[in-house]
Amino acid sequence: MSAQREMKEKNPWHTPLTIIITVIGVIAIVALVTVAVLQNRPVPQKYKYGIVLDAGSSHTALYIYEWPAEKDNNTGRVEQKHSCKVKGKGISSYAAEPEKAGMSLTECMREAEMQVPSRRHQETPLYLGATAGMRLLNIENREASDKVFEAVEKALQGFPFSYQGARILSGQEEGAFGWVTVNYLDDRLKQGLETTGALDLGGASTQISFVPHEYDISESPSNSVAFRLYGNDYNLYTHSFLCYGKDQVLRMALAHQTRSGPVTMSDPCFHPGYSVTRNYNALYDSPCVSERKPKEAPLNFTHTGVGNFFRCQEVVKTLFNFTSCKYSRCSFNGIFQPPLQGSFGAFSAYYFVMNFLNLTDSSIPLETVKANLANYCGTPWNQIKQQHPEVKEKYLAEYCFSGTYIVTLLTEGYNFTKETFSKIKFIKEIKGSDAGWTLGYMLNLTNMIPAEAPDSPPLPHAGYVSIVTVIALLLFILFILSLRPIWPKCSKKPQIV
Structure with missing residues (x-):
């Protein structure tokens, strides 16, 4: 017993001071790691x-x-x-x-x-x-x-x-906020990536918005919107065409074909076998066409379908004015438009119409899109109704016209070619959020997008915790090594007297 007592007395690890220092060191290191983890955990x-x-x-x-x-x-x-x-x-x-x-x-x-x-x-x-x-x-x-x-x-x-x-909202706001939505959801603004253009089609208007590269758009200030977002400057081209939404432009197409006040009108934009009675007053009850109403038109007219895509496209082209342009470049109706730049997201009615027609795949060549539309428009009305019994006839009847209008607007109006048409992506939503102007509108009103890039911590959470843990372990090892002078004493065998 006396030998064991003498061994403990000679062993420096059993001295009260050494034990206290060791315990305090371990507690401090554990506390350091614990605080770092708790402070930064989700x-x-x-x-x-x-x-x-x-x-x-x-x-x-x-x-x-x-x-x-x-x-x-x-x-x-x-x-x-x-x-x-x-x-x-x-x-x-x-x-x-x-x-x-x-x-x-x-x-x-x-x-x-x-x-x-x-x-x-x-x-x-x-x-x-x-x-x-x-x-x-x-x-x-x-x-x-x-x-x-x-x-x-x-x-x-x-x-x-x-x-x-x-x-x-003004047309310019609608177009600009739609562009903000598309690029915000796609994380292009925060990361400073090349932006995507926005194509929006509603019932009464349509918008085109994109950032042209190395092209001066100051010649038409009303089509220019400047943004500073996340520390990057964007000079956006945007224009809204009132009356060129799919519903109002259909009125214009019908008005163009009934300008002489006929009792019966054959329409290439509706399916063969389609026939419905329309009221002249109801057709012309819109500022987009009210001034075009025939003076001696009857009360009603019979609207029948012929179903010819190419003739329908000629009707749609009459709704665009390509003859006058006071700028260096124009789209239609004398409206300035710089050269198209980059990829585009087409949403709202663009998506819903093209999705119904199974034409949203951007890999489908433009000529194939036209051929498919020609086949669809030429399909008899009774067959179309049998294929889509769940769709209301009013909406079902208009898909031939709407599809033809979309293709004509994009190619003849906005100047997309067979090469650039493939850069249009028809989208409903991006990462679970609907594409449209509403999100961009709210982001603007709530100041959720800062003008300057927000500061970020130098290290991510996982990296920070890892570094603190490594440093703590190094400190513990250094602490153990600092006790090296007393190691020989600890290793000596006790002498039993």
Whole structure:
């Protein structure tokens, strides 16, 4: 027993001071690593929300967006959480009964109440942006337009969100915000990559927006929008063609073919065997065609289909004016357009029409697209109805015209060639969020995209924790090595006396 006691007394590892230092060192290193891990570990994410109503000419849609609450005005990525299509037509169609415009939004707004956590209701901004349908109504009847907005505002103010107002977007805004949406969702703005052009087709207007390279667009200031996003400057070309959305341009095509006031009209843009009675007053009830109504037209006319893509294309071409251009280059109707640049995303009606026609694959050559359209338009109407019994006949009948118009607009109007046509990608959404102007609109109003590139930590979370852990281990090893002078004493065998 005395020998063992003497061995412990001679062993420096058993001295109180050495034990205390060792324990403190180990505790300090463990604490360092623990604090680093806890401080930087992912925490349950809290979100903020924004709601945008897209009041288009043919319908209204509601979109709910969410983003990390801790990263406002910095690196928080905004994503679409939910969407709701309002039943019925666009709010501009309720000019005679404006109160119904507000009532039509109720069902989707109740969905928004359920989708957004109640604790966030009061701070969630709510916007309504109206596009070409309300632009046309505002031109035709300013008083009716104001009453529609009054009804809409009254309805929206009855919900527990932070209502930020309703207004009509200009065509330039619609095009520019669509471009922002496409490039934001594709992470091109934050990373400073080459941007994608945006092609938007609605019911009453169509927009084209892109950044031309090394081409001066100052000759037409109304088509130029300057952005500074994430530290990069963008000089965007954009133009909106009012009345050239797929619904209004169909009116123009029908007006062109009925300018003499016939009782029967044969239309190459509708299927063989198609026949319907149309009312002249209803056809010309739009600012896009109202001045073209024949003076001695009958009350109705019979609209029959012939189904000829190439003749239909000739009809569509008559809707474009290519004869006058006071700029260095033009698209149509005397509107300035620089040379096309890069790839394009085509969304809204572009996607829905071409998707129905199975022509969204960008690898399909332009000539094949035209051949497929020719075959489709030439298919008898009865056969088309049998193939698509789930589609309303009104919409089903218009796909031949809409497809022909899209191809003609892109090639004859915007000057896409058989080589550049393949650079058009028909898209519905990007990374789970719908393509369109609404996200870009909200990003702009909430300042979610900084002008300058946000600062970022020098190291990612995993790298930071790894370095701290390695340093802690090195310190521990150095601490052990610092006790090396007393190692020989520890290694000596105790002498038993």
